[in-house]
Amino acid sequence: MARPLSSIPAVATSNSEVEVDCGHCGAGYVLPADRTSFACMSCGTSSYFHSCPACDVAQCHAQSIPIGTLRCGACGIELPTGRWHMYPAPADALDPARTRILPGLPLDPAQRLVRGFVTASSVPGLFPLTPCHLVFAASWVVLSVAAGEALRVRYSDVSSLQIGGAGTRSYSTNAGIRGGGFGLTGALEGMAVASLINAATSRTTTVHDTTLSLRAGPWAILMNADLYEPSILRVMLSPAYHRIEQAAAHRQPQPPAPRAGWYPDPQGSAAQRYWDGAKWTEHHPE
Ligand SMILES: [Zn+2]
Ligand SMILES: [Zn+2]
The missing domain is CATH 2.30.29.30 (Pleckstrin-homology domain (PH domain)/Phosphotyrosine-binding domain (PTB))
Known part of the structure; x- marks a missing residue:
């Protein structure tokens, strides 16, 4: 039985654990090797591990919407999501070079x-x-x-x-025709025709x-x-x-550079010394 994600420590993995990054938001997880899916706590996306029905290569598919089709990352075949779910794969069947977004860097739940x-x-x-x-x-x-x-x-x-x-915004447009005609009957007929034309030409555009x-x-x-x-x-x-x-x-705050001028001797003598903006130059004549 798979453990709930909250009980999985985000530490160095043994052979029975696999490091996986969420493909949607990048958050890093350590999963038991036999897990076939996980839900990201950061973005809510579910990821499923499948073996390709055509080429048998194990891979991870992140899905925010569980409908439509999924493409094989190895052979390129595109199949309905339901078909993929008939071929679950354990996490340790995944190519380790492909489960992390930046494989050289340490696993990071806040990535x-x-x-x-x-x-x-x-x-x-x-x-x-x-x-x-x-x-x-x-x-x-x-x-x-x-x-x-x-x-x-x-x-x-x-x-x-x-x-x-x-x-995301949606716009609905149509031909924008208004009804008209002579007399009450004509106006009603015109309006009916206009609404038919507008319904037939209605388009919703999502941007x-x-x-x-x-x-x-x-x-x-x-x-x-x-x-x-x-x-x-x-x-x-x-x-x-x-x-x-x-x-x-x-970040280390940069100390403001002292302005050029006469200052007390940094050596501690009673004389004053001149700071030219970069170095001490001369003693004040007594
Ligand atoms: Zn995520
Ligand atoms: Zn394939």
Whole structure:
């Protein structure tokens, strides 16, 4: 029987445990090797481990909505979700190189991942519309693209992290025809025809709009993160905000440079000495 997640210690794993990151939000978990699924406590997404019905390669599928189809990461076949659920796989059948988002870094329950694509960037070689992953790991903020790591900065270098966009909105449009006609009968007929035309041409358009901007030293990245609602992303990224605030609080304040002028002798004599802004130069003539 699987243990509840809350009883699983997030420590170094033995052979009977497997380290897995949530594919939706990036939170790290240690799972018993025989588990075939887990629910992320951070974002609520359920992840299922399956063996591909076609090629038998074990893989993890994160699902926020349990309908539709899922694609095999190995052979590319796309099958209904229900078909995949007939082939559960234990966690230790997964490729260890693929269960972690950043395999070299320590497992971290407070790690967060934002998936999307680059809208604009000051990082050389990072072009608009490039799919990217922004990972807020324990000590680093890492931006990855298909070709590999594009940027790695420390939390103390992050000067701002902002979430924007209007979120998901739906618009309904139609031909906008109003009824009319001569006399009462004509008007009623006209209105009936108009409503038929409007019903036939009615369209609902759904627009997703979530943006994330990161500034760190000379680097700035604006990315589109439409998989997440802005309000949910703000809560999801609270561990990342906490780490940025902690790093800022521990940053060494730079002492203000004393202005050039005459000061008491730092050696302790009764004479005054002149500070030119960089070094002590001369004694005040008595
Ligand atoms: Zn999650
Ligand atoms: Zn396959």
